[in-house]
Amino acid sequence: xxxxLEEIGLGRERIEMVxxxxxxxxxxxxAVENVTQRVRELGxxxxxATRGSDNEE
Amino acid sequence: xxxGERKPLSEIMELLGGAQKVLVAGCGTxxxxxxxxxxxxxxxxxxxxxxxxxxxxHAMDVEEATVQRQCEWEYIDxxxxxxxxxDVVLSLACGIGVQAMNERFPGVITxxxxxxxxxxxxxxxxxxxxxCQACGDCLLGTTFGIxxxxxxxxxxxxxxxxxxxxxxxxxxxxxxxxWQLIWDRAxxxxxxxxxxxxxxxxxxxxxxxxxxxxxxxxDLQLESE
Amino acid sequence: MSDGPKSEMPFDPKIVAFCCRHCAYAAADLAGAMxxxxxxxxxIVDVPCSGRVDPLEMLRxxxxxxxxxxxxx
Ligand code: SF4
Ligand code: SF4
Numbered sequence: 001x002x003x004x005l006e007e008i009g010l011g012r013e014r015i016e017m018v019x020x021x022x023x024x025x026x027x028x029x030x031a032v033e034n035v036t037q038r039v040r041e042l043g044x045x046x047x048x049a050t051r052g053s054d055n056e057e
Numbered sequence: 058x059x060x061g062e063r064k065p066l067s068e069i070m071e072l073l074g075g076a077q078k079v080l081v082a083g084c085g086t087x088x089x090x091x092x093x094x095x096x097x098x099x100x101x102x103x104x105x106x107x108x109x110x111x112x113x114x115h116a117m118d119v120e121e122a123t124v125q126r127q128c129e130w131e132y133i134d135x136x137x138x139x140x141x142x143x144d145v146v147l148s149l150a151c152g153i154g155v156q157a158m159n160e161r162f163p164g165v166i167t168x169x170x171x172x173x174x175x176x177x178x179x180x181x182x183x184x185x186x187x188x189c190q191a192c193g194d195c196l197l198g199t200t201f202g203i204x205x206x207x208x209x210x211x212x213x214x215x216x217x218x219x220x221x222x223x224x225x226x227x228x229x230x231x232x233x234x235x236w237q238l239i240w241d242r243a244x245x246x247x248x249x250x251x252x253x254x255x256x257x258x259x260x261x262x263x264x265x266x267x268x269x270x271x272x273x274x275x276d277l278q279l280e281s282e
Numbered sequence: 283m284s285d286g287p288k289s290e291m292p293f294d295p296k297i298v299a300f301c302c303r304h305c306a307y308a309a310a311d312l313a314g315a316m317x318x319x320x321x322x323x324x325x326i327v328d329v330p331c332s333g334r335v336d337p338l339e340m341l342r343x344x345x346x347x348x349x350x351x352x353x354x355x
Contacts (some may be wrong), residue, residue, distance in 0.1 A: 001337045004101070007066045008109045010344060017353045022308030029313045029320035031352060032299065036321040039295040039350035047111055048347040097338055104341040 010045065013038050059087040059151045060185045061094060061171040066105055069147065072168050076117060076144040079106065081170070082136065082158065083123035084150035091185060093171050094149025096123040102149065102170060127154030133161055140165050176207075193263030193270060199251065201242035208235035214256040295349035297324045300339075302332040306354030324352070331355065 002012035016035040020028045064072075073079060081103045089095030103119045110117040122139055126132040127150035136158075140146065146167040148155045158167035177185040190207045196214075197204060206212050210228035216236030220227025226234045243249045261267070301307040307328045313320065329335055332355025340351055 001340055004105060004337060004341065005344070008105050008344075009112050010108065014344070014349065015340065015351045015353070018306075020306050020309045020354055022305050022312065024305075025309050025312035025316050025318055028306055028309040028354060029318040031354060032297065032320040032324050035350050035352045036295055036297055036323065039297065040293060042349075044293055044295070045344060045347050045349045047108055047345065048349075097336070100338045101341060104338065104345055108341070108345055 010047075011042055013042055014045075058090060058177065058179075059153075059173060060091045060175050060177040061088055061151055061173045063093055063098065063102070063149070063171050064169070066102075066109060069102070069106070069170055070109060070113075073106075073117070073145060073147065075115070078118040078143045078145075079120070080139065080143045080146045081106070081119060081121050082127065082146050082148045082150070082154075082167070083121070084127035084148075084154050085123055085125040086128075088150055088154075088171065091177075091179070094151075096121075099123050099149055102147075127151075128157050130157070130161060133157060137162065191264075192259075192261075193267075194260050196259070199256075200239050201246070201248075203235055203238045203242065205235050205239065208232075208238075214259055294321075294323045296347070297321070297350045297352060298343050298348050299324050299326045299352040299354060300329050300332060300335045301326055302355035303328050303330055306332070309354070 002015055005014060006012045016031060016038070018027070018031040020031070081099045083089070083094050083096055083099035085095060088098075092098065099121045103121045106117060106119045110119075120139075120143075122136060124132045124136060127148065140162055143165060146158055146162075146165055147170045148158055148167050149170045150158075151171070151173040152169065153173075155167055155169045175185070175187040176189040176191060178188045180186045187207050189204055192206045196206065205214060205216060209216055210226055210232070211218060213236065216239070217234050218227070218236070221234040221237055224233055224237045226232040240249075240252065243252050263270070299306070299310070301310055307326065310326055332353055335353055340353075343351060
């Protein structure tokens with residue numbers, strides 16, 4: 001899956017997979033924090049910008 | 058089954074050139090079960106193409122269609138109506154399907170999205186191993202059910218060669234020596250005698266070397282007039 | 283769920299989290315109950331098993347403009 005993202009040019013860092021049990025609330029919150037932080041550095045999904053211009057056609 | 062492998066996205070993008078409207082066409086038979094060109098792979102590729110082309114600043118209009126079998130007229134005929142307005146069809150079927158599409162619908166070019174690789178056996182989940190090369194004159198009856206054409210690196214008819222090492226082929230250390238397997242079976246069935254005669258050269262005229270192969274079954278043909 | 287006007291504010295990535303109903307979804311629930319802080323921009327999708335999530339769904343999410351994905355199970 002990350003290879004697919006890389007191939008498309010979105011960047012493999014946009015996806016995170018974690019293993020948490022139902023008791024691992026802290027780890028879950030950390031995982032959300034991690035991926036959010038990483039994606040924030042990468043910037044918005046570049047497809048969003050083009051989506052707007054498509055609608056104008 | 059016929060086994061294939063998706064081409065890299067970059068190669069597909071290059072094949073498509075400046076196409077605006079693309080129909081990705083899958084096949085519901087062999088390439089579905091080897092996860093190369095079924096409905097799901099069609100969805101994945103179509104999605105990839107839409108995103109990649111947008112990011113490359115020439116958004117393509119990509120639609121999806123999967124038929125039960127792309128190598129039979131009956132199954133592809135319903136696609137005729139769908140082809141209107143498409144610049145190109147990208148087929149995820151084997152080479153037979155791609156050619157069937159081009160022959161049936163000559164007005165639009167159908168391009169291959171996978172590499173058709175082999176006639177293989179899914180030996181375990183996610184692993185396909187070649188078992189037959191459609192040589193046209195099957196030897197399995199004399200080789201204890203193990204094909205030396207597909208599975209011996211040198212296609213020997215009298216083996217093994219001197220490079221067979223402890224059951225492993227000298228050409229590739231991951232591959233068992235086909236002839237060791239054949240001998241093992243012969244010993245198991247106590248029929249080693251059958252391997253002692255030297256096999257004469259094989260009749261390759263029934264294989265690719267004889268040109269295009271074609272089977273005509275008059276008993277099955279519809280009567281002409 | 284609007285993106286809001288584009289401003290110089292640090293951008294708030296839209297993250298979709300596919301969560302296994304029995305593990306991660308329950309963990310998210312617990313995180314809520316424990317009042318843990320985590321980014322509010324995450325959208326949680328409850329799936330019967332995280333093995334259910336296949337590349338096609340993930341690609342579709344990106345196609346629709348999601349910024350990042352979390353698969354948790
Ligand atoms: S001997 Fe020929 S037909 Fe038989 S399995 Fe091998 S390649 Fe196929
Ligand atoms: S080692 Fe066995 S399989 Fe390999 S080329 Fe020699 S006979 Fe064929």
